[in-house]
Each structure stands twice: as structure tokens, then as C-alpha cells.
Amino acid sequence: MRRRTPAGVVVLAIAAVVFVGLPLVGLALSVPWSDLPALLTAPEVATALGLSLAASLSATAISLVLGVPAAWVFATTRFRGRSVARGVVLLPVVLPPVVGGAALLFTLGRTGVLGGPLYDLSGLVLPFSFAGVVVAVTFVALPFVVLTMEAAFRSIDPGFIGAAETLGASPWTVFRRVSLPLVRSSLGAATLLAWARAFGEFGATVTFAGNLPGRTQTLPLAVFVALESDRRAAVAISLVMVVVALAVLVGLRDRWWRT
Amino acid sequence: MVRLASLVVAAALLVGCGSGGDRVTVSAASSLAVVFGEMEAAFEAEHPGVDVVLNLGGSSSLAAQISAGADVDVFATADAAHLRGIATGTPFATNDMVVATPRGNPGGLAGIADFSDPALFLGLCAVGVPCGDLAREALHSAGIDPTIDTEEPDVRSLVTKLLAGELDGGIVYRTDLPGLTGIEIPPEHRTTARYEVAALTSEGEPFTAFVLSDAGRSILRAHGFGTP
């Protein structure tokens, strides 16, 4: 059956694509194509890319491990203070990332509320380390997993859960064999959102983990710093980020929607 | 002299009221944040009806914004190079680089030589930021190969980390010392930022003149800047 789309809707849709696409076109036009190979093969770029990928993938994994159970509890259990707990977990979505980074610094920094004792006990310091980068980007990515998956778990018809229980399934079995499979497509979307958020994070990273090439300088930080010293390098590195992001988004195509 | 300047300013304001309106946009390097805040207050007190808007940031980004056509009336930078191609600047302040530690020097730094100690948590401004370049010049002059843990994009975030006690030491401007403990860099290695200011439009001339005036200079000196 052919669906007819109203012309007004099409116009707005085109406007949406243009709004986001134009700055990217501008970026592409500013690329110093002749210098590009030299700029891109600079060791800082490869290092920053490696750090970005390692940090964002780690953050995605942690966000899923912590976020999916949290989402399930929020969706299925009623407990006092649930809305407060959920609000807290979702706060990083609304807060400016720098605020998040500052909060992390005051809590987990060497002189921080928790970080101080941690340092005294174990000598472990999170700021200025790669682990600190992972903490910072997980902080901003985790809420997206909770947001997406809570909605998904809520949408499961409770009849399926009831049927599984009458067949003798334990709560863990229900979660593993019924709930999780039923939200598979949302799980894919949540993973992608979390990774994308982590990959692009700047404010929390620079405020908490600092900026050191080879240890904590991820691609967004590299771009920001390059803007100060060598704008052509900044454009080139931005291009790398755009290409990687596009590759992932286009490469997955509809696959992460699939049930 | 000030009297005459004020009359000129008043006349210019009356005559020049038009496209710029009563708003003067000043782009200034972030190390000028506090002192220019006071400049703004003093200038607005003398010129009621004029609203000075401060636009703070790294000198390079500010220069880029101006080149891209941002509506800026005054540009004050810590590095004369950033003014090149935009306008001719007038030197108005100097700011020595100095080693800074959290209050009380918990890391026990003796001086610039400790910047090659890997056990300490040390920070500098990033390359390309005037604060970062000047710091590295000083280190290079002293023959020190620094092992640092972060290159902050601007001096304010470096100072924040020092104030929080997360870093044991950093190299910042003398004017950033309030709240921190400072250790002098030996004069033979010390580097100094030379600030220049330029009016980019006619609306910006009164404020620029104020910065260069005696009133402006006394404000600068009160905050720890040197005046040429």
C-alpha cells in the first residue's frame, strides 16, 4: 500500500536534514585536502583516535552492565524514592557536561570526598589517567542506556511475564529468557546511543581527566586544542570524527532497529 | 588629560550613536577575566548608558571569531601575534609567568626544576595558548624536559585544578596567584606575557582609551599586572 506523505511534512523533514547537514558541508569545504595526508598521519591523531575508541567502547560496556539492570528495576519494581533515584540517574542528560566533570573532580579527585580516602588507601588516582576518561564518558553515557531501556522494559506486556512465571521461571530466568529478548531492538539502540555520546564527550573529560596527548587526549579534546594552535589540524581531526561516526551510523543502517 | 579624554569620549558617544548602539563588545584573553571585569565596572560607572560586554576565551579562538566576522569592538590579547592581520595593537600590560602550587605547597615543590619529576601531578596550558607557550619557553630556557599530566585548554581551568588541589603544580600568570602559593622563576629564565589592545571599531575606541589611561593602569597594577 503506497503511503502518501503530506508535502508540508516532507518540507520540514528536508529542513531537518539541511540544518544538520550544512555545517558538515562547511566542514568538508574547509578541509585542506592537499595537506590532509600529512595532517592525518601525525601520531597525535592516531593516538587520539585510539584513546577515543578504547574509552567509548569501555564506557558503552560499563553503561550496559550497570544501566540495563537499573532500567529493569525502575520499570518493574515500585519502591519508595523511585522517582528520585531515576531523576538522579538521568541528571547527566540535562546537566552541562562540564558540571558533571566538576562534580566528578570534587568527588573522585585526589582531594575529593571519596577520591581522597581512595588515594590514601590504594594510591589510585583517577584524574589525569585513562581510567578517569572512562569514568567521565561513562558518567554521560549511562543515562542514555537507562532512558532507552526503561521505556523498553515498560512496554513489555506483563502477560508474558505472568506466563513465564506460571511455567516455573525464576526472576533471573524471566529477565534472561523473556524480558531481555523481547527488548532486543531497544538494546541495540541503547548501545549505539551510549557509544555515540561517549565518543563525542568533551566537557566532562577535560574537566575531570585533563588533557594529555597519549594518555587522556581523546579526539574531541584534540580538536579543541588544535583550534588554538593549528586550525588546519583541527579541521582534519574533526573530519576523522565525522567519518568514523558516519561509518558506524550508516554501516549499521536499520540493523539496530531489528527485532 | 583624563578630562580631555572623557570629553572626547562623551562627544564621540553622542556623535557615534548609531549602528553600534550603547553596547561595546570586548574580546579578551581569559587571563584578563578578573581585571577586565573591574575595568568594565569602572568604565560603565563613568559612562552611564553604555553596556560593556566581555567575551573571554583563548586568544586564538577569539582571533578566529573576529576573522570570521564577529561583531567585536575591542580585542585584548596576551600574544601580539594574534593581532597580526587584524589591527595594530598597543601594549598595555605585562604578566610574568610563575610556578603555582595549591595553598601550602602540599607537593613540596622547590621550583621550576621539579617539572621533570614524574611522581608529581603537574599541568601546563596547551601549546598554542599564550600561557602554554610562555611556560614552555621558560622550561626550555632552564633546560628542563617536563613530565606533565595535563595540558589545559586555557589558564582558568589550570588554575581551577590547582585551587582544587588536584594538581601539585603548574605554571600560570602572576595575576592568577590569589588563592595559590607562588614560586618565582629565576629572572634569567622567566618569561613574560605582553598584552596588547586594539580598538577594531570606532565604538571601541573609548574603552580602549580607558584601558590605556591612568585609571586603567592603576586597575591593572592593583591586580598584579605590570604596566609598560
Next chain:
Amino acid sequence: MVADVNALDATLGIHRGPFALDVALHLPPGRTVALLGPNGAGKSTVVGALAGLVPLDRGEVRVGDRVLTDTAAGIDLSPRERRVGVVFQRDFLFPHLTVAENVAFGAAPGIAEVWIERLDLGAFADRRPTEVSGGEAKRVALARTLAAEPDVLLLDEPFAGVDAAAVAALRQVLAEHLAGFEGPRLLVTHDPVDAYLLADEVRIIEDGRITMVGTPDDVRRRPTTRYAADLAGANYLSGTASAGVVTVGGRGLAIAEKGIAGPVTVVIPARAIALHTTHPEGTPRNVWLAPIERVEDLGERARVAVGGPVPLVAEVTAEGARTLAGLPEVWVSVKATEITVLD
């Protein structure tokens, strides 16, 4: 083993806003009890309460001496611990598993295959639930529930979502497997045909209360509530059709449709049955002598229950009933055209 099979006893009290449920149930093992009532009467709530999916405000559920719920003692076993099997109105077959995997979900190793075969699911065992018909899905749901080897079997509207053509076949399947299940069985439905054909005992539920308990015959022939009486306005019988004759209880009844064969349900409206004191002349093909069991005065009309191989409830005028008074037997005649064949 029969020794392990126990009866289910329950008193269910639920008061949620305007809805109130006050029901007592005794389900002996090896018998099918039908809970029959209009929509909204509380039938599905009873299923939910027995299965542990709906909490009770007041009451008890026991299977033998196992206590599943006891509100006074604060006992409320989770559905998982109850071993009460449910075939739901909406099936709730897991869409991400195949038919075979669904059946195996709660089953001990090796048991699933037995049920897949018993319920003839082999042809589509590897398909997804969305790829099978309503009747097939019901069989899968039944297999899945039975494969988990519950102590009690509850069926909630088992013919919902099954299209008319498949209902007769499904009824046979249910009859067979209900009879084969040794524990207590509860069949919840709004359709009296299901109750008459599959149940040993019928409990009528209206507005959250049981209003009548009896055998299907009792309900049909001696209804004690208006709803039951409405249900009783017609006689439903099971038989086998072949070449224009439906055999019911050993007796052949001529019907109008000649082309139907196989298991069928026949409907004879109470008012279409004519009773005669002598052998009637004329066209009716279906005539036989039957003992009068009961005459019930309904004012202008009367209900006469006759026995024999084809037990029926006939509705006649009060006058007509008077002529039958005292007679032990009566000639029954039903026109072939008055007999409706279902399926």
C-alpha cells in the same frame, strides 16, 4: 501417579473499587469444572488469583495440603512455586522463540517432544508463534502448559481467537487432553457450549459471585438464575454427522444439511420441540417416545425436560403443559429444519 493428585480448594475475596469477587471453589482431581459467566463477571480474575498473578484481599488457595495462598497467615506463593498451569486467553506465546522452544520453556528435558507429538505440532514446530493460526497457537499454548507438568490446569477462554472452522477440532483436542489430565481442571468461558461439551460440573459466575453450581444438565434444564435460563433457551448436543443424519446418544436425527460429516454440535431451540400425547402424523422426520422428567411452570409458558438418549428441554404453552400432566411419557418431534448444525 494418582496418589499425588489432589483437589484444589479456594475461597477468593477481592475488593478493588467497584469490583468485588467473592467466590468459593472446590475442584476435585480428574474432573473438569467450567466457570461460566458473562464478560466482566470476574472469570479471568479467578484464574489470576489461583495462579498467583492477582493478589487476594481475603481468602485461601490450597492444593491438597499445600497452601498456596492464606491471607490470614500472610502466605502468598509466587506463581513460580505454585505449579498451577494456565492456558491464557491471549496465549502469550513467546514471539522470539519457536513453537518447539515455547513448549520446552518450562519442561524437564525430553518432555517437550512428547507433548509436541501428542498435540500434533510437529509440522510447524520450528515456526514462530506469529506464523501459525489461532487454533494451532492454542494447541501450542496447551502443550507448553502441560509440558511443565503442573498440578492444576486452568484454561481461560480457550476458544478466543480461534476461527469458527477450527473450533470443533480444537474442542476434540481439548476434550481428549482435559480427560487425560489427572489433576483438577478449571475451564473459564462465557460460551455455554464449551461448558456443556467439556465440563463435568458448571459454576455460573455473575458480578463476582457464584450464582449456580450443577452439572451441565442441571444448568441447561433447571436453571436457577435468569442468566442461566437465558443460556438454557437452547439445547446443545454433541454428535456425529453423516449423510444428513446426526447421531446423538445412539439415536439418529435427520437434519436439513446433507453434506456435513464428522463431529458436530447440534442446536435445538427449546421452542422448536413439539410434544404430543400420541404419535404425531405429518412431516416431522424426528419422532420418538421419551420419558418426562420434569415440568416447570413459567406462567404463560412451561418448560418440560425430557430424558432418554436425546435429553432435551422443551418450551410449551401453559395449556400444553397441562395436557401432559401426570403422563410418564410423551412423543417428541423435532423438524429437521429446526435443527441447526454448528461446524
